[in-house]
Structure formats: structure tokens, C-alpha cells
Amino acid sequence: xxxxNLPKPLLIDTGVFLVGYTILLVLLARSTTVWSLIIGVVxxxxxxxxxxxxxxxxxxxxxxxxxxxxxxxxxxxxxxxFAAMEYSGLRASKSASAATTVGAH
Numbered sequence: 001x002x003x004x005n006l007p008k009p010l011l012i013d014t015g016v017f018l019v020g021y022t023i024l025l026v027l028l029a030r031s032t033t034v035w036s037l038i039i040g041v042v043x044x045x046x047x048x049x050x051x052x053x054x055x056x057x058x059x060x061x062x063x064x065x066x067x068x069x070x071x072x073x074x075x076x077x078x079x080x081x082f083a084a085m086e087y088s089g090l091r092a093s094k095s096a097s098a099a100t101t102v103g104a105h
């Protein structure tokens with residue numbers, strides 16, 4: 001908290017959420033089949049997280065130092081990269097599924 005000049009409760013609550021979110025992602029990654037809708041929700045959630053990061057900085061409700069601002073911006077960029085990779089994977093999965101279905105006939 002002191003290193004980033006961000007509120008300790010914000011960092012703790014975010015950390016707790018991310019532990020649960022990580023468990024969910026590990027369970028999804030270990031599944032042999034995941035509904036496209038669930039992947040879509042994860043993608044939208046990541047985009048929402050990035051928007052919330054930028055919104056947090058723009059709101060003026062926190063006053064992070066330079067390292068804190070960088071920390072939040074890196075999070076926003078990282079989850080946007082994750083969302084792009086997830087979307088790409090979802091599209092590839094749908095293409096592969098369609099190709100397999102067509103090839104099965």
C-alpha cells in the first residue's frame with residue numbers, strides 16, 4: 001500500500017477477488033469442454049476490469065504515486081491482452097469445431 005500509495009483495503013479486497021478468480025480460471029482451463037458463453041463472460045469481465053482500472057485512476061478517488069499509476073495501467077493492459085488472447089482462442093475453437101463438424105459428414 002505504501003509502495004504504491006493505494007489504499008490497503010482496495011489492494012486486499014482486489015487480492016482476495018483475484019485468488020477466487022484464479023481458481024475459477026484454473027478450473028475452466030482443466031475442463032475438457034467449456035461453453036462459449038462462459039468464455040465470453042470471462043472476456044467481458046477482463047475488459048470491464050481494464051475499464052475499471054482506468055476509471056479508478058480517472059475518478060480521483062485514489063492518489064497513487066507514479067509506481068501506483070504504472071501498477072494499475074499495467075494491470076489494465078495485461079487484462080486487455082488476456083481478453084484478446086481469449087477471444088482469439090474462442091474464435092479458433094469455433095473454427096476448429098465447425099471444421100470438425102463439416103469433416104464428420
